[in-house]
Amino acid sequence: MKIGKDLVTGLDRYVTSWKSTDDPAPGEYVDLVDSHGYPQMLLFRNSSIVFSSGPWNGLAFTSSPSNKPTLYYTFEYVINQQEIFYKYELKNDSMPTRVVLKPDGVIEQLIWIEKSHSWLLYLTAQLDNCDRFALCGPYAICNINNSPPCDCLRGFEPRYPQDSTADWSTGCVRRTTLECNQDGFLEFSGIKIPDSRNSWYNETMNLEDCKKMCLADCNCTAYSDLDVRNGGSGCLLWFGELIDIREFSQNDQNLYVRVAASELDKTRRRKRLALIVVMSAVVATFILSFLAWFSIKRRKRRRGSEIQNDDIELPLFDLVTVTSATENFSSANVIGEGGFGPVYKGILPSGQGIAVKRLSKYSGQGIQELKNEIVLISKLQHRNLVKLLGCCLEGEERMLIYEFMPNASLDYFIFDPSRKAPLAWKNRFEITMGISRGLLYLHQDSRLRIIHRDLKTNNILLDSDMNAKISDFGLAKVFGADQVEGKTKRVIGTYGYMSPEYAVDGKYSVKSDVFSIGVIILEIVSGKRNRKFRHLDHHHNLLGHAWLLWTEGKALELMDECLKEPFSESQVLRCIQVGLLCVQKLPEDRPTMASVVFWLGNEGLFLPQPKQPGFFIERNSMESTESTDKVCVSNSASITVLEPR
Template sequence: MVQLWDSGNLVLVQQPSQNIVWQSFDYPTDTLLSGMKLGLDRRTGLNRVLTSWKSADDPGTGEYSLSLNLNGSLEFCLYKDSTRLWRSGPWDGQRWTGIPAMSSHFIFKGSFVKNEDEVYGMWQLINSSIFIKLMVDLTGHIQWSTWRDKDQQWFQFWSAPEESCDDYMQCGSYGLCNPDNAPNFECTCLPGFEPKSTRDWYLRDGSGGCVRKRAGNGTCGNGVGFLRVPRVKVPDTSMAREESNLTLKACEKTCLKNCSCVAYSSVNGEKGCIRWYGELLDTRQYSNGSNHDLYVRVDAIELEESRGKSKSFLHNKGMLAGLIVAIATFFILSVFLVFWFVIKKKKGCSQEKGNDIGEMKEIDERRRHQDFMFFDMRTISTATKNFSLDNKLGQGGFGFVYKGQLVNGQEIAVKRLSKDSGQGIEQFKNEVTLIAKLQHKNLVKLLGCCIEGEEKMLIYEYLPNKSLDTFLFDEMKGSALEWKKRFNITTGIARGLLYLHQDSRLKIIHRDLKASNILLDAGMNPKISDFGMAKIFGGNQNEANTNRVVGTYGYMSPEYAMKGSFSEKSDVFSFGVLLLEIISGQKNNAYHHETPSLNLIEHVWYLWGEGRALDIVDPSLHESISVHEVLRCIQIGLLCVEEYAANRPTMSEVVFMLGNETSRPSPKQPAFIFNRAHEWDNTSAFKAGEHCSMNEVTITSIEDIRRD
């Protein structure tokens, strides 16, 4: 393969016709291929590795790399420096097992070579008229793209990591990750194992992994065996042994003889043998597309339990007779219940209403004994007066929110998803998954849900003062928010975010923090709501990337809005915007009389540089403000909206700065300050030029609830 360089951009390629084609592209470390290989040349010691750029305009070696792991059964791995992020799974003769999409219908053919001279993986185009590009981007994603002549642009058809189960060690050692378990927890344990920390798994943090149910030598000796886990990307093969000449049956016998052998699998589904002698790491399951099974060593008790479960009781004559009796009894009872129901219906609506009340009392009694519960449709319909318009509190892209009251007097808010809202279904799953067990005074409490047919509803505690934006951006209601209340609201939101980022068992990135998603209780205490777009970060994960950006323009950080990269610093940016809105009583994208095309961030930055920061304060506050507190909050807000995520404070630092009169760094230029619009001169004053602003638009494209 020939590689040509132009201004630091790696380009090039050799077509199947052997003609050299050169073209320059503005993409970090990208390669057009017809026959590209990555791996080691044993003769020269050359190791071909694909790396990201250092930055968008620096083609130096970046922190992300894709290379062939030469330990165990060879497979490709994606690294951030030396930390493994993703792996392809081993080669099975046709494809890498962790890429089930690479079927015979793929637009290129993969191959693998291992001999005395070289060991490498190679991709060759099936159709010579197609251009393919492989790259590792700046956010640590492998991307395959193809060139579309009619659009004159690259079209991405595959990338990795794409979802949370793609992340290396998502469910820890001896864990099994399956994204199809959503909205329940995606992590389970392999046969014979149980969560190392039941509490962590209850809180949907599987990074601690699993341990043997019965420790000791129970898996060595007579009676032990193996249980099959179907359709998997087999565990990390770094510590595995591979023998290509063994059949699957011989592989089982060899593994059984050695008490240290914990699992085995075939190399290509029928032939070859891979055996594991250490921890089983990074195992995931597919609903389809994989023909690889993993056989995990278990003790005699586990094996017997599994056999007992798998035996069909229909083979037992006594149980078959019992089944016939049960079916007959069920039929008789069904006829009786139908007859009883018809009689009851004739007794009129008043008695039916009494039955409804009795049923709701029973449900309310059950709630006292569990934090989260399922309501039936009739209970919710009665509580909201059949979803009366008089009970409607608001609406969004997901559907409507109604006020309701249970028979015990408790008021509730019912979020009813629209039947046409595909995004609403994803939001529903996400909110149930994320906040059912989160407990913090500054997070809205999810009481339960209702799922009947096409109806999907979330049941929340009712907060009488609705959302912060109904006060903040209304001249009449805004006067009710004097400075002390606004400061308390600010600190409450900050503490709620700190809990999500750091103090809860789950590291949660909200991704849609804004005034309308802050609800206020009777005492005007804030509660963060709407977790439909939130993301869980696992283990030591600090950032992620998505091709489907969700959230609201005006509150979105630049790295997220423009590149799809998000982290807790993205929420910090949104908090900074919200803080400036709380101080000013104006939306970020509102127009300003002095400089009508500046958004709020630009306007505050302009006044800060002029020494007139207090000019942004809501006029209704001037009699109640604490000048020192307001200036401190303005400075914190500007620190939170700085252009570069690394420069922004963490929420723990924000909470500390809000509560303490301590020295703070000087804010640097915020995001969305356009150089062509403004220039900052030596006197710290803006020179006005042409300005531009961004409209507030809610993005409604919803991603999978795990890793994008």
């Protein structure tokens, strides 16, 4: 696929969305190469920018959280006097791929899986709310794990501090006025490089000359390498305000932002203080390290065996068996990719299908999450929990072996127009009951009291009979008999399914999981994602929309429009009511899972009236104006990291 601009003829090659999934007329969204300043990919909704790829750094666009090459295709970005274009080419022609710009503006990359004869979502460009263009305003940075997600760059402060808890559209201003020749630069790493429409670039300069050129021009606000390959080369200068910056821990391109000399002095003082603290810690650590040496050496020897302790009741698979089952971990057998690493489909010599979850050395998770998942699932047995068959712990390999789920995950069905149509209400209700029973078992009936902490449609797997099974216990926590609540400074999970108290304060309990299942129930009924929900009459998420319909006596309008077969209205209404009871703002107002299962499974019961749901706040609408005519290349597709199957 090739998108770009012919500088000789002036013609654009771009992608446009359909008007709807059923109407191929041009829609509101257009994805194209913008040639102002240093070229970048921009996604427009009519004439408003809603997403920017960021500049190309030689390996990838800076909106990508990783510069590592993919298994299936190569990227190329070309800028010369004749044309500017971006394209990708398949590494393996036997695995077709396509890019689709969906009617809702999401850009998706899909690959064709021959064995299942279906398209599989491989990547999505827009990862989360921080990908909304210029969400945090000038000189601010977005971190989706913070609440609120916006904060000022070092050396800057909110333009209007009184609005900084909710509205960041005005961004930040300098704490100290620039003095031109007396200024310096602060270094920022692990970020998406700012919008480059007001920039200048040179491919041959080095970074030091780039710095001198920026310092000599009082209007220059930042500089960076143009290309990060081979130690960095080229020069990219920004003029004017810096916008559309977000944090990415794996991005290799550093940004140097102009600040007053006094701000550099403050930074140096902080570094000196930090150095004193570090040196003191080093001395103390040196003393303790000798005492701990034998313990550390012992732990290294037991790296594999520390997982194989008496608390684990699982068989061990040898590496040869797993390698053979997955055809030497063939890329054609990859069925998912999560924070843990790739997931492979395999077939044992007995003919049994397996899913192999292989810990990657680049994984965001590690040995502790692996051990956590093994210890927990080895002690859990329930028809609505995915079955862990064993593990492989040979050499440096760390793998979990699960039963294979031929129908993938719940989100694979209910959010896809072509797949959810055959999913009748009877199936959806049974899936809802299955998830509820599985969660009740975790909270109350298992040998351990488990808080899942990452319950979402991606982690609900479906077997050949469409029975729901809860999976992925890497983030789960075990509670003692008398423990009611836990708290963490490291909030990990999925926005849209997190309860307010966990997302904001790091507090988790059984009621956190109850909130998550409430979101899932409403998504099952409506066939729509909570976080991506859009409505013409308001800007609430799915929870807010369901609440409005409930208070207006129109709750049945929440039902997925593709559900045409006969169904029990009272059963649907009961599911909606239970879902709303589960997502109430305060944890103490939410029911226990015992109540949820009882209410869902029994007709004619009197249920409490739900109170206002969590996150009942209208989101800012995206301004839309008239669209401009463009030349279209194709109409299809979006880019997201897959969860394990």
